[in-house]
Amino acid sequence: MPLSKGKGGEERRLKQLLDAHERWRARDCLNLLASENLSSPTVQRYLASDLSRRYTLPLDQMLHGEKVDNGYAGTRYTDQVEELASRATGRLLHGKFASVRPLSGHVASMCVLAPLLPKGARYLAVQPVDGGYDGYAPGYLPAVLGHEVLPLPLHGPTHRLDVEEVSELLHRDRPQALVLGQSFVLFPYPLKEVAKIAHEVGALVLYDASHVMGLIMGGTFQDPLGEGADVVFGSTHKSLFGPQGGLFATDREDLFQQIDAALTWRILDNAHWNRIAGLAQALLETERVGAPYASRVVENSKALAKALDQEEVPVIGKDEGYTESHQVHLDGEELKRKFGVAPPGFARRLEAQNLIIDLVGRLGTAEATRLGLKPKDMPKVARLIKESGLDRKDVRREIAAFRHRYRGMAFL
Ligand SMILES: Cc1ncc(COP(=O)(O)O)c(C=O)c1O
Known part of the structure; x- marks a missing residue:
């Protein structure tokens, strides 16, 4: 779209667009999109809070000979908000280590895959033809991160995974990781069996729970870390009713350190702290209801x-x-x-x-x-x-x- 110079009427037009959108989508429509949800008034309030304008940058560095734990002053409450959100994530996903910094499910995938898999690494992932996320098709995340993706085939209209076939592929191709998770998802995986086989051939099991995060946290779908996944990650706003964003959790300190050390200045800087406050609230609501x-x-x-x-x-x-x-x-x-x-x-x-x-x-x-x-x-x-x-x-x-x-x- 060609850029036009701001004209007097455009602010009014913008307001009209937002009002019309809210009347239509939030009031008149019945929304049955699988990627969307409603967050609570408290989450909405935190999204619009002062945190939407602030920075914090927890770090552990020497600055002019002095040890500092943050790049900014004024963060005494912000950092505690992040801690609340991370802890709740860990509790809900049954992982000892968790982070809520990824800005979305896609970014969470980058945050996990980039540091854990070196350039040139091979991994198996469900492809769009079988209900997989488009981001795992060869031209997208694998191309951006320098990985080779091999299709993880699923079968039938309900996209079922065949444990024997996965076992054969894991033994034949010896990938560095098995990336599970789909955009079209009706049923859980036989995760215990495939995770065991993946580990036998030295592959990490990385579970993209973007769609089913709220169901996993609510205890109805499957428990990825409990069933053998090494890392679980994904969006916070599809079946989970948080603000749009991402997170990850793991029980393995070594993997957490590797991922966490690669976040700041590589994949993100400002993690949007109002989003994290809203997410903390949504996670605490999830623990309750x-x-x-x-x-x-x-x-x-x-x-x-x-x-x-x-x-x-x-x-x-x-x-x-x-x-x-x-x-x-x-x-x-x-x-x-x-x-x-x-x-x-x-x-x-x-x-x-x-x-x-x-x-x-x-x-x-x-x-x-x-x-x-x-x-x-x-x-x-x-x-x-x-x-x-x-x-x-x-x-x-x-x-x-x-x-x-x-x-x-x-x-x-
Ligand atoms: C399995 C899966 N992973 C990742 C994503 C990307 O999530 P986000 O839109 O939060 O970046 C999606 C989006 O639909 C998805 O279905």
Whole structure:
């Protein structure tokens, strides 16, 4: 877009855009994006706090012959906020060492992979064709960090990992790491078995929990560090209801030191301390209400998938119980074959009715759960999806009325 000189009306225009966005997305829409969530009013308050303007730089250095523990003065409270957040992360992920400095899930992946794997190292990771994160495709993180990525194949529409096949690949290719984690994730991995095999061939097990972080912390999905992963890392804002950001945890002091020593001035500097204050709050909320929240998210996903199926909207995974995560996947092929509409067109029809899903046909129930929706609400949500996407009915008034009932926030 060409840059234009600021004109008088642009500040007003900016305000109008933000107001319109908030009215639409935060008030009128029912959001079923798997990557998004709602954070509490306290988290929002901390995000807008004075910390949004401050710096701190904990370090251990000599400056003009004097030992200093920070590059800045004025940080006496900030550093304690970070400590609270890191400790809560460690408790929730069952790791002795944790950091909340990564600015996002993608950055968390860089923070972990760059120092642990030397340039030229090989690792196995799920590729986008099997529901993996695009960042692990050869042209992205591997190209940026100088690594070679080998595809970790998954099978079937529910993306299952075959332990024997992984064992063969690990023995044949002898990669330095096995990177687990997906963007399209319905079921946990048989992690204990694969971690054991990976360790036998000397590979680190690095678990990208970006999507399922809130479920892991709530104790419903799997316990990556407890089941053998060396490091768990990822986003803080998908199934976890924190501000947008990243974190990592490990039980191994040597790995933590390696990662931590490579953060400042390599991958980050300012870690955005208002975000960390908001995250600390979200993590403390998770310690309080994370278990019932995560269980409800999964119950809602199962109920939504089943109800969609009953409405004859094609979904993946009926024979396997549909899902154990916050996600529900539409069967794109079947949708196209039976109803002549592919997931992007289907999603656009829903968007026109203020129902938001992503264009690849992935739905998520984390935000709806935080709004207070329960399994009993899912038949109605499924019907509204069907009427919008297949029957092309105008259901905006019904959605507005439904949304009006859910103004508050559950699991506070
Ligand atoms: C598995 C996985 N890892 C990393 C990321 C990147 O996360 P973020 O958007 O927080 O940078 C995503 C994003 O969707 C993801 O699905």
